[in-house]
Amino acid sequence: MNAILLRQATIDDLGVICRLRLQRTAWLTARGSDQWTVTGRGLPIEIFARAVGRSLDAGETWIAEMAGEPAGTITVNRHADPGLWSPWELFDAVVVHYMIVDLRFAGHRIGHRLLAHAAGLARRQERDWVRLDAWTTNTELHDYYRREGFELARIAGPVATGPSRALFERRTDSWDLEAGLPEISVASYTGGR
Numbered sequence: 001m002n003a004i005l006l007r008q009a010t011i012d013d014l015g016v017i018c019r020l021r022l023q024r025t026a027w028l029t030a031r032g033s034d035q036w037t038v039t040g041r042g043l044p045i046e047i048f049a050r051a052v053g054r055s056l057d058a059g060e061t062w063i064a065e066m067a068g069e070p071a072g073t074i075t076v077n078r079h080a081d082p083g084l085w086s087p088w089e090l091f092d093a094v095v096v097h098y099m100i101v102d103l104r105f106a107g108h109r110i111g112h113r114l115l116a117h118a119a120g121l122a123r124r125q126e127r128d129w130v131r132l133d134a135w136t137t138n139t140e141l142h143d144y145y146r147r148e149g150f151e152l153a154r155i156a157g158p159v160a161t162g163p164s165r166a167l168f169e170r171r172t173d174s175w176d177l178e179a180g181l182p183e184i185s186v187a188s189y190t191g192g193r
């Protein structure tokens with residue numbers, strides 16, 4: 001298997017990340033899912049770009065490279081939309097957002113590596129959980145996270161009304177990070193900003 005290099009993303013990566021979002025939205029639409037579509041109440045690309053731009057400024061976004069090319073991205077921070085996780089659930093967790101793998105690199109388990117990276121960040125920040133919200137109606141995506149060892153905590157509501165309310169979580173100590181990390185070369189890490 002080709003090595004996967006993880007590096008912190010910079011503002012120069014914003015174009016690539018938006019391209020990945022558009023590519024996967026088209027892929028989802030072709031599969032009959034409304035995930036990330038504007039009709040499904042997904043973020044319009046301009047709003048998405050603004051949100052990712054803020055995460056880039058905060059040092060929260062990462063790029064996975066394979067064969068010298070950007071192959072995927074993940075954002076890991078401590079925030080979630082209001083009404084999803086409780087304050088105490090956020091207090092002991094890192095939260096995964098905007099995980100996307102370029103279709104050209106699908107099937108190499110880059111998502112698996114990105115999630116292990118999130119767990120590594122959680123461990124460094126002494127947080128016991130990796131949490132995320134997934135598109136409520138996309139049960140195939142839920143199955144993906146279950147295969148990655150996550151459990152459905154609940155479908156958030158009624159305060160949360162957005163389209164991404166399926167709350168998944170996995171304990172940080174459930175990752176075998178020592179075994180998983182050698183395949184990841186972390187180019188830079190500046191701490192949990």
Ligand SMILES: CC(=O)SCCNC(=O)CCNC(=O)[C@H](O)C(C)(C)COP(=O)(O)OP(=O)(O)OC[C@H]1O[C@@H](n2cnc3c(N)ncnc32)[C@H](O)[C@@H]1OP(=O)(O)O
Pocket residue numbers: 024028033035096097098099100101102105106107108109110111112132133134135138140141144
């Ligand atoms: C907290 C969040 O970020 S939620 C958003 C997660 N991202 C997405 O939904 C975008 C679309 N999906 C992707 O970009 C990627 O599939 C990732 C990042 C989820 C995983 O990437 P990889 O590790 O390369 O796995 P890969 O792409 O091979 O997908 C694994 C399987 O899950 C399925 N899958 C992944 N995401 C989805 C989805 N959103 N909807 C339906 N099926 C999905 C794939 O079709 C594939 O199924 P298969 O094994 O039958 O071919």
